Amino acid sequence: MIYRKLQIKYGVDLPASTKIGPGFKIEHLNGIVVNPDVVIGKNCNIYNGVTIGKEKRGIREGCPTIADEVWIGANAVVVGRIQIGSDVLIAPGAYVNFDVPSHSIVLGNPAKIVAKENATEKYIKNTV
Numbered sequence: 001m002i003y004r005k006l007q008i009k010y011g012v013d014l015p016a017s018t019k020i021g022p023g024f025k026i027e028h029l030n031g032i033v034v035n036p037d038v039v040i041g042k043n044c045n046i047y048n049g050v051t052i053g054k055e056k057r058g059i060r061e062g063c064p065t066i067a068d069e070v071w072i073g074a075n076a077v078v079v080g081r082i083q084i085g086s087d088v089l090i091a092p093g094a095y096v097n098f099d100v101p102s103h104s105i106v107l108g109n110p111a112k113i114v115a116k117e118n119a120t121e122k123y124i125k126n127t128v
Contacts, residue, residue, distance in 0.1 A: 020044075021068065023128040028074070041068035043127045047092070049075035060097060067102070071123040089119045 007013050011030040018034055021042030026032060028048040034040075035054045046052075050072050054063045062081030070084055073092030078084065085102030095109045105114045 023126050025126040035063050037063040039065045041066055041070065043068055043124050044070045045124055046072045047074040051077045053079045055080040055097070069120050069124055071120045087119050089123060
């Protein structure tokens with residue numbers, strides 16, 4: 001009951017059972033939804049409007065696993081049993097339902113991958 005009240009008050013649905021590494025930061029509250037089966041690595045930042053969820057059928061049925069040093073911009077959607085590598089920047093508004101290799105930027109809808117060393121340099125805050 002307390003969780004439900006806080007969920008409504010802050011506009012964030014982030015269950016306590018979600019596996020999240022240290023250094024996780026929410027930049028702006030509101031409209032954030034994370035499935036309890038999602039795994040998030042260390043030093044990840046997300047912005048308002050982000051959905052990290054489950055696909056309920058098909059070849060990607062399940063939830064994402066997100067590695068370390070990932071930045072997810074406002075209103076991005078990351079869904080399905082996919083792997084997001086380390087040092088990945090997911091641009092605002094991107095729809096990601098496929099594996100993303102480390103050291104990449106994901107842009108657009110439909111999304112495309114651009115290889116980039118140090119993709120999250122100066123983006124990741126609150127590192128541990």
